[in-house]
Amino acid sequence: MAAVFAARGARCTILTTPVNADIIRQAVDRANDANLRGTAGSKAIDISLMPFPDVGLPPGVENAMSLSSFQEDYRANFMGAVHLVREPFEQFLADHRPDAVVSDSFFSWTVDAAAAHGVPRLVFQGTSVFARSCNESMLTTTSSADDDPEALASLPGLPHRIELRRGQMMDPRKHPGPWAFSQSNNAADQRSFGEVFNSFHELEPDYVEHFHATLGRRAWLVGPVKIATKDSSNALSAKADASSCLRWLDTKRAGSAVYVSFGTVTRFSPAELREIARGLDLSGKNFVWVVSSSSGTDDWSQWMPEGFAELTAPHADDSRGFVIRGWAPQTRILNHRSIGGFMTHCGWNSVLEAVSGGLPMVTWPRYADQFYNEKLVVEVLKVGVSVGARDYASPMDAHEVIGGEVIAGAITRLIGESEEADLIRNKASELGVMARSAVEEGGSSYNDVGRLLDELMARRRSSIEAGEDVRRVPAAHGV
Structure with missing residues (x-):
């Protein structure tokens, strides 16, 4: 801005x-x-x-992203710093x-x-x-x-x-x-x-x-301010999987893959991660999945279904999926020709980046303004399909586990071959044109x-x- x-x-x-x-x-x-x-x-x-106020936080914890790695007890300290x-x-x-x-x-x-x-x-x-x-x-x-x-x-x-x-x-x-x-x-x-x-x-x-x-x-x-400034802050980092992801997408046909990312703060339990993996498998679609470090588990054996590792083997010519741990060049991925939809928690930055790229969305809100944004995307703009999330909770709280079959159904409704999918994609594309014209x-x-x-x-x-x-x-x- x-x-x-x-x-x-x-x-x-x-x-x-x-x-x-x-x-x-x-x-x-x-x-x-x-x-x-x-x-x-x-x-x-x-x-x-x-200076960041001395409120008893560990050194270097000056924003919500870094705070998410620590226990809930520190959140009150952090909010106190907002006033100091x-x-x-x-x-x-x-x-x-x-x-x-x-x-x-x-x-x-x-x-x-x-x-x-x-x-x-x-x-x-x-x-x-x-x-x-x-x-x-x-x-x-x-x-x-x-x-x-x-x-x-x-x-x-x-x-x-x-x-x-x-x-x-x-x-x-x-x-x-x-x-x-x-x-x-x-x-x-x-x-x-x-x-x-x-x-x-x-x-x-x-x-x-x-x-x-x-x-x-x-x-x-x-806005959208990213378009207005031609901001390239999502330029490739030195991480190998960030650049490898784009090369992997180059091998897929246009509009065939779904991008899955839930922001930097949202946490998913091992049971939820397992069902997301199952849903991506059952959908039969190509996918890029960003597993945030804030999801709370680095032990993938706790949740990874049998056969999922083979599904996402990075060097296999026929692999259907690509998993990124931590940071991802989201804007570049969303603007890649192979991405046909975005599964998102409906944080406003993510929604606006999808709109700017003319992409439809699978919506999975968790807290804050996200359930409202889902209503805008699905019911008012009609450029999304909901997975049916029903419970508002903080980033640290547990949520209802949504089954893999439901997740797969939402993905196929969005980027499948149907009249509904065509209508959603066309409306999303029109919004992308409007976004670029606005700035x-x-x-x-x-x-x-x-x-x-x-x-x-x-x-x-x-x-x-x-x-x-x-x-x-x-x-x-x-x-």
Whole structure:
């Protein structure tokens, strides 16, 4: 997103901690190489470091990905750190006086901190406008009276009839901490200058209108940012299996393989992993499966079905599958001609990457906004098939085991030879075209970025005319 703003002339600074700075530094360098707009040799995007608070975490644990390798006891410490970075944040505002601050919804305190320094706070939403609207409906209308997890609950006030089972929703009694956290964040977001989404109007037009007109919220859709910046952050790493995977895909016919990945944090039990393996085998389709290190078991003998190793032998000419342990070049895999579908947990980044690639999805949500995103993919956009996940739980909690036969059925519905599969693929392809058009000059996201920066500049000029102290960074815009 910083690269998107920088491409339009803004000076951006990313304020983060040392470990996270190392993770993003290469992407920032690439963005700066593409946007040589700084004055006197300055960079379009800077990284400013703040210390990670001492909250009793092991060294190097500064984000949720690294936290997932440790016990649940550390999560409370980690969430405490979210509030303790307020002091260096406020010091940065006092020293630099930017024209705006973009902060994640989880940092709810930034709205008051920014206001104290006369800086408008923009909320970054790492999800869809659809999910944001569903969450707003849930937080304001959900009753806990029904204990039956299979009971259907309707989310009122939305453009479509959206129903979820109670077991697919956050329960304020089972999850009192996350519920209170969501309520607090939502209240802070409503007091902010507006919200910025990595999405585009054509993907969810009814919900953009709902967000503006019905909820009275200000929003700018500026994505898909990976397409807008031509970001190659999924470039091949030195890992042999990453490059071997693409060579293996080169041997398969177009649209014949399903890509299976559930993000960096989601955990699966050995029993679930076994059923995924069985489902991939039973489907008869080619597949690339990313088994995340956060799945909780490095002993594959606990779950690998008999014969599965032979199915995925990397050097066999007739192998149907390729398994990657840990990191994978997801964008490159999704854009490979042999991939015909994506089995995903419905995290928004993954959904948007599938949409951008014109790919249909097999949906398997687990927690957070993922059940909402599944509804958008399957019921509103009609570019997906659900495996039927029914239970909302944290990344660390156990889930219902879905059988291999069900998994295989969802895969074959998606990339099989049927009228339904053809319709889904055609709609997904159309969305891919829309995604690419949105970020081109004159497209909806391109125009939203311009409107946002114009509004911030108008606010700055108004402050100058009013005689306010505007010691700003020396740039056309500062974010």
